[in-house]
Every structure is written in C-alpha cells, then in structure tokens.
Amino acid sequence: MFRYIVYTFFAGLSLLTGLSSLSKSQTEPIDLSEEQGIYTKIYNAPLRVYGESKINRINQLYQQRPLLLAFVYTRCTGICNPFLLQLKETLELTHSENNFQVLVVSFDSYDDTSTMHQAAIRFGLNNNPQWTFGVTDRIDSLNKSVQFAPAWDSIRSQFDHEALIVGINNQGYITKKLLGIRDIHDIKLMISSINNEFIPSYRLPGKNNLLSCFNYDPKTGKNTMAIGFFIIALPATITLIIILTIVLFTSKRKTL
Amino acid sequence: MEHHSMLLLFIILAVFLAIVFVTVFVSSIKVSDENHGLKNTLRKRFWFSLVLTIVLGILTAVTLPKSPYFIFAKETPSKVIHVAALQFSFFMTEKEIDPKQPVGESIVIPLNQVVEFRVTSFDVNHGFAIYGPDMKLITQTQAMPGYVNSLRHKFTVPGEYRVLCLEFCGMGHQGMQTTFKVN
Amino acid sequence: MESLKLKKITALWIVTVITLFIVAIVLGLLMRLNQAEVISEEPLTFYSNMTTHGLMMIGIWFVAGMVAVNYLLQRYVNTSYAVSVFAFVFTVIGVVMLWVSTFIGKFSTGWTFLYPLPFKDIGASSWATPLFLLSLTVLGVGWLVWSVAMMAQIFRKYSLSQAFAWQHLFKKNPTVETPPFILITTITLVGVIASLIAAVIVIILYFAEYFSIGGFVNDALLMKNLIYFFGHTIANEMLYLGVAVIYEIFAEASGRPKWKTTWYVSLAWNTALIFILTAFFHHLYMDFVQPQGLQIVGQLASYLASLPSAAVTVFSIIVAVYKVKTNWSIVNLLFFLGVAGWVIGGMGAIIDATISNNIVLHNTLWVPAHFHTYNVMGNVLFSFAFFYWFSTQNINKLIMSNLTRVTLAVLIIGGIGFLMAFYIGGANSIPRRYSVYPAGLASAPYLAKIGFTFAILYLAAILVFFFNISKRCFAILSTPSSPA
Numbered sequence: 001m002f003r004y005i006v007y008t009f010f011a012g013l014s015l016l017t018g019l020s021s022l023s024k025s026q027t028e029p030i031d032l033s034e035e036q037g038i039y040t041k042i043y044n045a046p047l048r049v050y051g052e053s054k055i056n057r058i059n060q061l062y063q064q065r066p067l068l069l070a071f072v073y074t075r076c077t078g079i080c081n082p083f084l085l086q087l088k089e090t091l092e093l094t095h096s097e098n099n100f101q102v103l104v105v106s107f108d109s110y111d112d113t114s115t116m117h118q119a120a121i122r123f124g125l126n127n128n129p130q131w132t133f134g135v136t137d138r139i140d141s142l143n144k145s146v147q148f149a150p151a152w153d154s155i156r157s158q159f160d161h162e163a164l165i166v167g168i169n170n171q172g173y174i175t176k177k178l179l180g181i182r183d184i185h186d187i188k189l190m191i192s193s194i195n196n197e198f199i200p201s202y203r204l205p206g207k208n209n210l211l212s213c214f215n216y217d218p219k220t221g222k223n224t225m226a227i228g229f230f231i232i233a234l235p236a237t238i239t240l241i242i243i244l245t246i247v248l249f250t251s252k253r254k255t256l
Numbered sequence: 257m258e259h260h261s262m263l264l265l266f267i268i269l270a271v272f273l274a275i276v277f278v279t280v281f282v283s284s285i286k287v288s289d290e291n292h293g294l295k296n297t298l299r300k301r302f303w304f305s306l307v308l309t310i311v312l313g314i315l316t317a318v319t320l321p322k323s324p325y326f327i328f329a330k331e332t333p334s335k336v337i338h339v340a341a342l343q344f345s346f347f348m349t350e351k352e353i354d355p356k357q358p359v360g361e362s363i364v365i366p367l368n369q370v371v372e373f374r375v376t377s378f379d380v381n382h383g384f385a386i387y388g389p390d391m392k393l394i395t396q397t398q399a400m401p402g403y404v405n406s407l408r409h410k411f412t413v414p415g416e417y418r419v420l421c422l423e424f425c426g427m428g429h430q431g432m433q434t435t436f437k438v439n
Numbered sequence: 440m441e442s443l444k445l446k447k448i449t450a451l452w453i454v455t456v457i458t459l460f461i462v463a464i465v466l467g468l469l470m471r472l473n474q475a476e477v478i479s480e481e482p483l484t485f486y487s488n489m490t491t492h493g494l495m496m497i498g499i500w501f502v503a504g505m506v507a508v509n510y511l512l513q514r515y516v517n518t519s520y521a522v523s524v525f526a527f528v529f530t531v532i533g534v535v536m537l538w539v540s541t542f543i544g545k546f547s548t549g550w551t552f553l554y555p556l557p558f559k560d561i562g563a564s565s566w567a568t569p570l571f572l573l574s575l576t577v578l579g580v581g582w583l584v585w586s587v588a589m590m591a592q593i594f595r596k597y598s599l600s601q602a603f604a605w606q607h608l609f610k611k612n613p614t615v616e617t618p619p620f621i622l623i624t625t626i627t628l629v630g631v632i633a634s635l636i637a638a639v640i641v642i643i644l645y646f647a648e649y650f651s652i653g654g655f656v657n658d659a660l661l662m663k664n665l666i667y668f669f670g671h672t673i674a675n676e677m678l679y680l681g682v683a684v685i686y687e688i689f690a691e692a693s694g695r696p697k698w699k700t701t702w703y704v705s706l707a708w709n710t711a712l713i714f715i716l717t718a719f720f721h722h723l724y725m726d727f728v729q730p731q732g733l734q735i736v737g738q739l740a741s742y743l744a745s746l747p748s749a750a751v752t753v754f755s756i757i758v759a760v761y762k763v764k765t766n767w768s769i770v771n772l773l774f775f776l777g778v779a780g781w782v783i784g785g786m787g788a789i790i791d792a793t794i795s796n797n798i799v800l801h802n803t804l805w806v807p808a809h810f811h812t813y814n815v816m817g818n819v820l821f822s823f824a825f826f827y828w829f830s831t832q833n834i835n836k837l838i839m840s841n842l843t844r845v846t847l848a849v850l851i852i853g854g855i856g857f858l859m860a861f862y863i864g865g866a867n868s869i870p871r872r873y874s875v876y877p878a879g880l881a882s883a884p885y886l887a888k889i890g891f892t893f894a895i896l897y898l899a900a901i902l903v904f905f906f907n908i909s910k911r912c913f914a915i916l917s918t919p920s921s922p923a
Contacts, residue, residue, distance in 0.1 A: 032338075032340070032352060032353050032354070032355050032376070033352070035338055035352050035353065035374060035404070036351070036352035037352065038336045038338075038374070039332075039333065039335070039336045039372075147352070169332075171332075173332075196330075196332060197329075198325075198328070198329035198330070198406070198408070199406065200324075200325045200405065200406050200727035200728075200731075201403055201404060201405045201406060201726075201727040201728035202403070202404055202728070203402060203403055203404075203728070204376065204402050204403060204404060231640065231661060231665070232661065232664050232665060232668065234636070234637075234640055235633045235634070235636040235637035235640065235665075235668065235669075236633050236716060238633075238636045239629055239632045239633040239636060242587060242590075242632060243590065243594075243599075243629065246587070246590055246591045246594050247594050247598075247599045250591060250594045250595045257790075257793075257795070257796050259799060259866045259867070259868065260866055262790050262796060262800070262805075262866060263862060263863065263865075263866035265790065266786055266787055266790060266862060267862075269783075269786040270783045270786060273779065273782055273783050273786070274779065274783070276757075277775070277778075277779040277782075280757050280760050280761045281760065281775065283760075283761050283762045284760045284761065284762065284763055284764065284765040284767075285765075285767070287762045287763065287764050288764070289764055292762040292763070293758065293759075293761055293762050293763040294757075294758050294761055294762070297754075297758050298703075300754075301703065301750055301751075301754055304749070304750055304754060305746060305750040308745070308746060308749060308750065309746065312742045312743070312745070312746075315742070315789075315793065316738065316739065316742065319738075319793045319794065319795045319796070320735065320738065320794065320795075322794075322795035323724075323734070323794040323795055323798075324727070324794070324795075324798050325727060325731055325734070343559065343560075379555070379559055380553075380555055380556045380559055381553055381554075381556070381659065381663070383725070383801075383802055385802070385870075387868065387879075391868065391879045391880055392799075392867075392868050393799045393800075393803065393868035394799070395798055395799070396725055396798060396799075396801060396802075397725055397726075397727055398725045398726045398727075400659050400660065400663075400726060400728065401555065401659050402658070402659055402660075403659070403660065403728045405726070405727040405728060406727065407727070418879070420870060420877065422801070422802040422803075422870050423553075423802060424486075424548075424549050424553075424556075424872040425556065426486075426547075426556065426559065426560075426561050426562070427482040427483050427486060427547065427561065427562050428482070429482075429486075429872065429873065429874075430482065430870075430873040430874050430875055430876070430877070431877075433877065
C-alpha cells in the first residue's frame with residue numbers, strides 16, 4: 001500500500017516536471033512616471049479665483065499650508081469628475097483638516113473663474129475653506145514644471161491626459177506625485193510627504209499588489225493588515241491547527 | 257558602530273568566552289573526587305539573567321535611534337537621486353528614469369548636505385551599497401522590484417565613491433557596480 | 440528500547456550525512472579557491488555550486504538533528520521506523536534532484552531562491568527551475584511527514600500541557616514529569632513544522648505564478664518574508680535539535696545524574712519559541728518597505744533569544760562541569776566545545792542583529808562568518824558527539840586516543856582560522872556571494888586563501904572522524920537481524 005502511494009507521488013512529480021516545460025512566467029512592467037521632478041520647485045503661477053482678489057499666486061497658498069494640486073478641466077467627459085469625486089471622499093476619510101489644502105486648477109484655456117466656480121458648486125466644495133478652484137494664465141509653464149502634458153484631441157474635442165495630483169510642501173517643493181485615482185493609503189502618504197515626514201519606502205503602482213502585506217497609516221502610525229499579512233501568519237496558524245488536530249486524535253494513556 | 261570596532265569587540269568577547277570555557281574545563285580535571293561545584297545556582301542564574309537583560313536593554317535603547325529609518329528623517333534633502341537597478345547595472349540620475357529607455361548620468365553629490373537616493377529595481381532584488389573612497393561600506397538599502405526605498409545620507413568626505421550590488425542577483429552579480437563623486 | 444532496525448536506519452543516516460557533508464565541504468573549498476583566484480570557474484558554475492553547498496549543508500545538519508532526536512525519542516515513546524525510512528528515501532531523492540538541477544541544469548539562485556530571481560534568465564536550463572522547486576517539495580514532504588509523525592508520537596503519551604511542561608511552571612514536584620528532552624523536542628518541532636509549511640506556501644505561490652502565464656504575480660516583499668521565515672527558522676531549529684540531544688545525553692556521558700525539568704527550564708523554552716518564530720525579521724532590516732514595527736521586533740527577538748539559551752542551557756552546562764569531576768570522552772567534549780562555539784557565534788550574531796550595525800554588515804562576509812560559526816564550531820560538533828555516542832554504544836570504550844586528541848586540536852585550529860577569515864572579511868566590507876572580488880578590496884583574495892587553508896585542516900579532522908564513525912556504523916549495519 002505504502003509502495004503505491006510513493007509510486008503515485010513520483011508519477012505525479014514527473015508529470016508536473018513535464019508540464020512545466022510548457023509554461024513560463026511573465027515580467028512585470030514598471031512605472032516610474034511618479035518619480036519625475038521630486039524636490040524640484042513648482043512654478044509660481046499667477047492664479048485667478050472666483051470672488052477672491054487677494055490670492056493671485058500659488059505661493060500664497062502653499063506658504064500658508066502644504067498643497068495638493070489637482071489638474072482637471074470642466075469640459076472633461078472622462079476621468080476628471082470621478083477623479084475629483086474620489087479625491088474629495090478620500091480626503092474626508094482622512095479626518096485631517098489642518099495639515100493640507102487642495103488647489104484644483106484647470107489646464108483648459110476655455111475655463112475661467114466662473115466655470116471653475118460652477119464646478120466647485122457641483123462638488124459641494126464652494127464654501128469649503130480647504131478647497132480652492134482656480135485658473136492660471138501661465139498654464140504651459142505650470143504644466144512643464146510638473147511634467148504634465150495633456151494632448152488635445154480635436155476630433156473628440158477632449159484632452160488626452162492622466163489624472164494627476166502633485167504634492168507641494170510649504171516651501172514650494174514637489175514632494176510626491178500620484179497618477180490615477182488612488183486609494184486612501186496613497187493619499188495619506190501624500191499628505192505625510194507634503195508635511196515633510198520621511199517615508200522610507202513606498203509601493204509602485206503595479207499588478208503585484210494583490211498579496212501585499214500591510215497598508216501603513218502614517219497618521220496613526222498603525223498598520224492595517226492586508227491579505228499578505230495573513231499569508232505570513234499562515235505557517236504558524238497551520239502549525240497550531242496541526243498540533244491541536246494531533247492532540248484531538250491521539251489517545252492519551254492514563255498511566256505513564 | 258565602526259567596522260574595526262565591531263571586529264575588535266567580537267574578538268574580545270570571543271577570547272573572553274574561550275577563556276571562560278577553558279577555565280571551566282580545566283577546573284573539572286583538577287578537582288578531587290568530592291563535588292566542589294557551584295552552589296546556589298538558581299540565585300546565580302537570576303543575577304546573570306538580570307545583568308544580561310540590562311545590557312541588552314541598554315544596547316537596544318542606544319542603537320535603535322541610529323537605524324537608517326530614523327536618522328536624517330527630519331531634514332529636507334538638498335537633492336534626490338533616482339536609482340534603478342537592473343541585471344547587471346545601476347542607472348543613477350537626478351532626473352526621472354524612463355523604464356523603456358533607462359539612461360544613467362554621472363552624479364556629483366554636494367558635500368555636507370543630506371541627499372536622498374530613491375532606489376528601485378527593474379527585475380530582481382539587488383543591493384544598493386555605497387562604499388567610500390577607502391572602500392569601506394558606508395550605507396546601503398535593498399532595490400526591490402515594485403517598491404522604492406529612500407536612503408538618506410550626508411557625505412562628509414569628498415572623493416570617488418563606489419556602489420556595489422550587495423544582494424545576489426545572478427551570474428553578473430560580482431561585476432555590478434557604478435561610481436559617483438562627492439565634492 | 441531501541442530496536443536493531445532503528446539502530447540500522449540511524450547508522451545508515453549517519454554514514455549518508457557525513458558523506459554528503461564531505462561533498463558539501465569540497466564545494467565550499469572550490470568556492471574559496473575561486474575567490475582566492477587560485478582557480479577560475481565560470482560564474483555560473485560558482486553560483487550553482489554555491490546553491491548546492493548551501494542547501495546541502497542546511498539539509499544535512501537538519502536531518503542529522505532529526506535522526507539523533509528520533510533515536511533518543513525511542514526511550515520515551517514509540518517512534519515509527521517506516522517514517523524514518525520514508526524520510527531517508529525522500530531526502531536522498533530530493534538531494535539527487537537538487538544535484539541534477541544545479542550541476543547539470545545550472546540552477547544558481549543561492550539556496551534562498553529569492554523571488555523573482557528563479558524566474559529570470561539566470562543562465563540555467565529552462566527545466567532547472569521547476570526541478571529545483573520540485574526537489575524542495577520532495578525534501579519538504581519527507582521532512583514534514585517525519586516531524587508531524589514525531590509530534591504525534593509525543594502527543595500519544597503526553598498531553599498538550601505536559602509536552603510543553605506547563606505543569607512544571609506551577610508545581611514543584613508535579614505527578615507527571617516532562618523530561619527536558621521531550622520539552623525541547625516539542626518546542627523545536629513546532630518551529631520545524633512552521634518553517635516547512637512556510638516553504639510549502641512559498642513553493643505553491645511560485646508554482647501558481649509559474650503556471651499562470653502572466654495571470655498571477657507575486658509580491659516581492661511577501662515572498663521575501665516567507666522565504667526568510669522558512670530559511671532562518673529551519674537553520675535556528677536544527678541547532679536546537681542538537682541542544683535537545685545535549686540535555687538528554689551530556690549528563691549521561693559525563694557520569695552525572697540526569698537533568699530534570701524545572702520551572703525555569705520550562706519557562707525558558709516556552710518563551711524561546713516566541714523569539715524563535717519572530718527573529719527572522721532581522722533578515723529584512725535593509726528592506727525599508729517593511730513596517731518599522733516589524734524591524735524593531737526583529738532586533739528585540741534576536742536579542743532576547745539569547746536569554747533563555749544563555750541563562751538556562753549554557754549556564755547548566757557550565758554548572759555541570761565547573762569544579763565537578765567529569766569523565767571526559769570525545770562525546771561530552773564535543774558537546775562542550777560545540778556549546779562554546781555556539782555562544783561565540785552568538786556574539787557575532789548579536790552584533791549583526793543590531794540594525795545600526797547591520798547597515799554596514801548586511802550581505803558582507805560577516806553574515807557567513809556568524810552562521811558558519813554556529814555550524815562549523817557548534818551544531819556540527821553536537822551531531823558528531825551524538826554520532827560517536829551512538830556508534831560506540833558503550834561510553835567506556837570512548838577513552839580518547841592521542842590521535843583523537845590531535846584530530847580535535849586540528850579541528851579547532853582549522854575551524855577558528857576558517858572563521859576568522861570570514862569575520863575579518865566582514866569588517867573589511869567584503870561582499871558575500873561574490874564569485875570573484877572587485878579591484879579595490881585587496882585583502883579579499885588573500886583572506887579567501889587563508890580561509891581555504893584552514894578549511895583543509897578542518898576537513899582532515901572530519902575525515903578522521905568519518906573513518907572512525909563509519910567503521911562502527913557499518914558494523915551495526917551488518918549485524919544479522921535474527922536474534923542470536
């Protein structure tokens with residue numbers, strides 16, 4: 001009986017070895033575009049904000065409080081609206097009000113202070129002191145300083161662009177960039193970085209986030225466990241289960 | 257701790273322990289048939305454990321704040337250098353790295369200023385290890401695919417520095433290096 | 440009582456282990472010779488030999504510890520002969536598969552097979568990677584069945600709390616006494632099983648990615664944590680298997696009364712388990728992406744693991760010997776020397792386990808320096824002590840000849856010289872796992888030559904031991920099975 005188990009096992013192994021010649025693993029593409037321009041200074045663009053005559057340069061904002069700079073345009077039928085909505089909701093979840101503010105800037109020359117004001121009303125952010133919606137007359141220089149290059153598609157009358165947030169600290173240095181619609185963990189890292197907190201490491205956007213170990217919350221200093229953590233705890237857990245199973249199934253002799 | 261201090265400490269401890277064990281051994285040969293062994297061993301064990309715990313506690317308190325994640329954390333670096341490791345070379349640049357066409361440039365780091373290396377890998381685990389002009393290892397971090405590790409350092413000695421790959425990465429591992437200057 | 444069958448399988452294991460040890464030493468010698476620039480191997484050959492050397496050494500001394508524990512366990516519970524044979528067969532097959540994948544297939548990722556290196560172009564044949572993973576599977580299955588079987592046998596006789604000697608924590612003279620050997624074996628087997636299961640999980644994740652053809656990609660950090668949990672824990676536990684043997688036969692071999700479990704022995708070993716299972720984080724200090732809490736846990740657990748070892752085991756050895764008339768034979772002398780080597784290796788380990796030191800020691804020769812100390816002058820000596828004790832079967836026959844004294848001296852000198860070449864190399868920032876050293880590290884080839892020379896002395900001593908022990912083991916193997 002034992003022999004046959006062994007034979008079957010090795011037959012299985014040989015089959016596996018044979019099959020393995022048919023397969024190969026893949027290389028994971030890496031995206032380093034968020035690494036561009038870190039610790040360079042943002043272009044101090046002139047600003048126009050609806051109903052605000054005092055704010056006319058970006059530095060007036062970031063010197064007051066570190067800044068999250070978001071790029072959108074009001075004619076956008078694509079990513080801009082879901083992007084801003086997600087950003088608003090995620091920022092609300094962070095429960096931090098004092099250590100950042102948001103500037104939403106349009107990169108479309110069609111937009112002016114009133115269209116941006118309408119956009120703010122649509123998102124319910126027109127009376128929120130943390131949010132500023134504005135336009136600039138020097139958008140090309142601003143785009144260049146953050147390596148943002150929206151391309152106009154005349155057929156669809158739309159810009160081809162990425163969703164971009166740029167984090168700026170109170171000295172005007174770019175400390176972090178996020179491309180795309182990002183979750184609360186990345187937003188929190190962004191807020192830490194603009195407050196000059198040292199983050200020794202972070203994950204690059206990619207496919208292999210499925211089994212990550214932890215999501216670090218810099219605000220509370222705690223780790224929220226992701227599925228990867230449970231996999232690390234698995235060997236010890238399975239061992240415990242094995243021991244308890246053995247104890248359950250073995251009969252103990254009364255006299256030793 | 258400095259390299260040769262660590263070696264000296266180890267040798268001193270090793271020699272001391274060797275002497276202890278030799279003494280114990282010799283004592284067991286020279287003794288007569290009566291048992292002259294240690295008495296009150298439980299009390300001696302207790303004191304030994306207490307001393308050892310205190311020593312370890314002091315070592316922890318002194319050394320933990322010197323860990324790479326904590327030193328230079330409060331300072332803003334004057335420069336960021338992007339590093340991407342690949343089998344078997346390093347790309348180092350002050351600008352961003354395009355993974356499709358990685359290009360390195362020669363790097364000059366300012367003296368006595370905190371700089372930040374942002375290190376990642378295009379393929380496998382590599383080690384980004386900085387050796388000084390005297391070829392002593394100064395600092396290091398891992399280059400892991402899918403992650404960026406930030407290493408901050410303040411260089412206080414001008415000269416030519418070498419970077420060696422310190423995490424086994426394949427058959428070119430021993431030749432994987434690059435250099436930069438500090439002045 | 441130990442049956443003849445058990446004696447024979449033990450004898451077979453011992454001869455196999457020492458033979459494989461000699462093969463693995465030769466591979467190590469070739470590595471040092473290449474680094475000394477005396478020979479010139481292709482990097483691929485060097486690194487595949489390095490992979491074989493590493494996995495063989497870990498495997499050999501792990502099974503040596505298991506063999507000794509299995510044999511002594513028979514004094515207390517019924518161990519399974521069939522399982523020991525099963526483990527032997529699977530170990531031999533696994534080693535052969537390993538050799539094919541490395542010597543022929545040129546698989547060369549190092550024994551830690553860190554993700555995603557096995558999947559990249561490492562110069563190996565395409566079949567070498569799955570074959571290597573399968574060889575680990577075969578070894579893992581054999582060893583897992585063995586450890587679980589031993590655990591089951593212990594729990595057949597002892598309840599859960601008795602196996603962990605908890606009753607000793609609360610009662611001075613409990614009705615059921617747990618021998619220290621049983622306590623330590625139970626604790627150690629928990630770590631062994633956990634580390635082997637981690638290996639199983641790693642291999643499953645590797646194969647999942649391998650067969651998914653792009654669908655599933657692993658996280659490099661998770662794989663690193665799992666691989667180091669497996670690797671560190673199994674290396675740590677193989678040392679403790681040797682320590683379990685010490686508790687059982689050191690006193691016996693010295694003509695002293697047997698050691699008993701006391702409350703502090705029980706406390707020390709139960710708490711040691713927690714430190715053993717969490718110390719592995721010290722392999723990830725330079726991965727800044729690891730949560731800082733885990734880095735601190737790594738340093739604390741590594742430091743604290745020294746406490747139960749030093750305050751209980753080492754202290755007990757010293758108390759048992761200091762100014763106590765002891766019958767010294769090769770058996771207890773090897774145990775005693777091994778403990779000294781273990782403690783000294785621990786000094787190198789504590790220095791490296793300090794994060795602020797690790798930044799200039801990580802992946803330099805300091806790392807092989809300390810783990811070779813634990814083995815070359817620690818665990819290996821524990822196992823040889825058992826081999827001598829077992830093969831002689833009669834302590835009175837173990838009066839040391841002059842040849843044995845000289846051999847022991849050569850072993851110690853060879854070991855110390857070989858290890859010092861590594862420690863000095865580490866202090867000189869010479870990298871580990873380099874087939875040749877870069878210009879600018881002038882002392883490196885010179886130190887490799889010194890390491891090689893002293894390693895030859897060590898090997899010579901091992902060969903003398905091999906001859907003595909195998910002679911007797913073959914005698915046991917050829918004992919007729921039927922009763923006289």
